[in-house]
Amino acid sequence: MAYSLRTTAPFRADLVGSFLRPAKLKQARLFFRDGIITKEQLTQVEDECIKDLVQKQIASGLELITDGEFRRSWWHFDFFWGLNGVEKRIIKKGYAFHDEETRPETARLVGKISGENHPFVEHFKFLYALKNDKVLPRQTIPAPAQLLAVLLNVRNNDETSNLRDIYPDDQSLIDDIAKAYRQVILDLYKAGCRNVQFDDCTWPVLCDENFVKAHPNLNVDELLEKYLAANNQALEGAPSDLSLTTHICRGNYHSTYFAQGGYDKVAKLLFGSEKVSAFYLEYDDERSGDFKPLALIPQDKLVVLGLITSKRPELEDKEIIKKRILEASKYVDLDRLCLSPQCGFSSTEEGNKLTEDDEWKKIKLVQEIAHEVWY
Numbered sequence: 001m002a003y004s005l006r007t008t009a010p011f012r013a014d015l016v017g018s019f020l021r022p023a024k025l026k027q028a029r030l031f032f033r034d035g036i037i038t039k040e041q042l043t044q045v046e047d048e049c050i051k052d053l054v055q056k057q058i059a060s061g062l063e064l065i066t067d068g069e070f071r072r073s074w075w076h077f078d079f080f081w082g083l084n085g086v087e088k089r090i091i092k093k094g095y096a097f098h099d100e101e102t103r104p105e106t107a108r109l110v111g112k113i114s115g116e117n118h119p120f121v122e123h124f125k126f127l128y129a130l131k132n133d134k135v136l137p138r139q140t141i142p143a144p145a146q147l148l149a150v151l152l153n154v155r156n157n158d159e160t161s162n163l164r165d166i167y168p169d170d171q172s173l174i175d176d177i178a179k180a181y182r183q184v185i186l187d188l189y190k191a192g193c194r195n196v197q198f199d200d201c202t203w204p205v206l207c208d209e210n211f212v213k214a215h216p217n218l219n220v221d222e223l224l225e226k227y228l229a230a231n232n233q234a235l236e237g238a239p240s241d242l243s244l245t246t247h248i249c250r251g252n253y254h255s256t257y258f259a260q261g262g263y264d265k266v267a268k269l270l271f272g273s274e275k276v277s278a279f280y281l282e283y284d285d286e287r288s289g290d291f292k293p294l295a296l297i298p299q300d301k302l303v304v305l306g307l308i309t310s311k312r313p314e315l316e317d318k319e320i321i322k323k324r325i326l327e328a329s330k331y332v333d334l335d336r337l338c339l340s341p342q343c344g345f346s347s348t349e350e351g352n353k354l355t356e357d358d359e360w361k362k363i364k365l366v367q368e369i370a371h372e373v374w375y
Contacts, residue, residue: 003335003374009136009195009243010278010304010338011063013370016247017140017197018075018344019068020351020359025049029073029349046071047126054130060363064136064195067127068346075199075252075347076142080107080150083180084114085166095155097256102348107150109166113173115180121187128192139193140344141184143200143246144177144234145227154223155205155258170226178233189239197280198246202227203270204282207261224269235275245304247280250287252347255311255354262289271297278302283324284309284342294331303332306342308366313358321369339370 006012021029028045031037050067057065072078081088087110094102120141127137149155151163151173167173185196205211206220235244248270251258263270263281271279271293279297282288283305297303305328307321321339328337345352345359354362 006063006338009064009138009197009245010280010302010340012338012374013062013367014064014280014304014338014340015062015066015363015366016280016306016310016340016342016344017066017069017138017199018346019053019066019070020346020354020356021068021070021349022049022052022356025070026349050126051130054127056360058132058135060360061367062135062363064138065127065131066138066140067123069140069344071123073349074105075140075344076146076150077105077107079118079120079141080147082119083147083184084116085109085111085176086113086147095253095258097251097253097258100254100256102253107147109151109162112166113176113180115183115187118184118187120184121191124188124193125191136195137193138195138197139188140197140199140247141181143198143202143227144174144181144230145200145202147177148174148226148230149202149205152223154202154218174226174230174233177230178236181234182237185234185238185242189242194241195243195245198231198244198276199249200231200246201249201251201259203248203263203266204250204259204261207263207265208259209261211259220265224266228269228273232273232275243278244276245278245280246274246276247306247343248282249343249347250282252310252343252352254348254350255352257287257311260287263293264289267293267296271301276301278304278338280304280306280340282306282342283328284311288342291328291331294328297332299336302336302338303328304338304340306340308339308341308362310341310343310345310354310359310362311352313354315361315365318365318369318372322373325369325373334373339366339373341366 032042089108094104
């Protein structure tokens with residue numbers, strides 16, 4: 001059987017976006033924090049590392065490139081801190097992951113949210129200048145729902161908040177978040193971006209029965225509707241040739257996670273109503289549940305199966321992964337499926353517990369399996 005050629009995201013052999021930070025970059029960040037080097041000197045190191053990463057991605061045969069999120073400390077907070085009206089805040093304790101706690105940082109409001117002059121646009125321009133005609137530059141950003149969840153203190157609700165001093169109700173907050181995102185998306189598009197990927201940890205949190213039981217005051221159904229509204233409002237009016245996709249994540253901090261549970265509780269709303277063209281879904285271990293919820297994904301949307309873990313160095317068995325792809329094809333036609341690692345390799349600058357060599361072996365494995373299944 002001949003399968004359709006993928007010329008835009010997602011690709012048959014895909015990835016989520018972040019790469020392990022090189023030792024040189026980690027050292028430069030420490031020097032900058034200690035006042036040893038300037039911001040300009042740090043930027044120079046970032047530039048050098050991104051150029052090297054892009055060359056490696058192109059040489060590997062990937063059809064997309066990212067900047068590895070090398071200019072960020074966090075996959076999400078750095079974007080939030082770049083919005084007008086949002087600032088970095090040090091808190092009493094970090095976010096709880098399985099057997100580990102993150103750095104105690106978050107985002108808090110200092111005024112109304114807007115998206116003009118976001119630094120990620122300039123970051124993308126640098127990436128775009130490094131592309132060739134064979135690769136698509138991708139911009140990854142946290143989902144609007146993620147900012148909403150942070151500001152509503154869904155996971156860290158013992159922290160005090162000034163939210164109601166600025167936004168009297170959740171809908172006015174959602175409206176401004178969505179408007180800010182529309183501005184950033186448009187500015188990225190004007191800079192040449194044709195693929196924006198939302199990274200979204202909000203839905204899996206509410207699939208986790210232990211979390212929901214521990215937070216009995218949460219109105220889960222209402223919160224899910226608000227997440228959907230934030231994401232979909234942000235996508236309104238997007239150019240038709242802009243590929244908008246989303247990665248649904250259960251947490252990725254130093255090879256740990258914070259959520260577990262299948263997609264069943266959110267599948268109907270998320271898969272049926274979020275206005276993206278593809279879902280990148282984690283399926284690397286038992287925490288992800290089975291493939292049955294995939295049956296609720298509309299015929300016009302694609303699925304990227306995150307069957308290769310980015311959390312551990314051990315390489316998966318090719319034949320087992322191919323069998324799992326065929327199992328998933330019982331619910332989504334094989335021509336609408338793609339393959340990727342389940343998450344990025346370094347959602348935060350700490351990175352997962354594997355080496356750069358391990359990272360590239362994982363990417364090569366994804367490519368080899370994709371070639372054997374679809375080509």
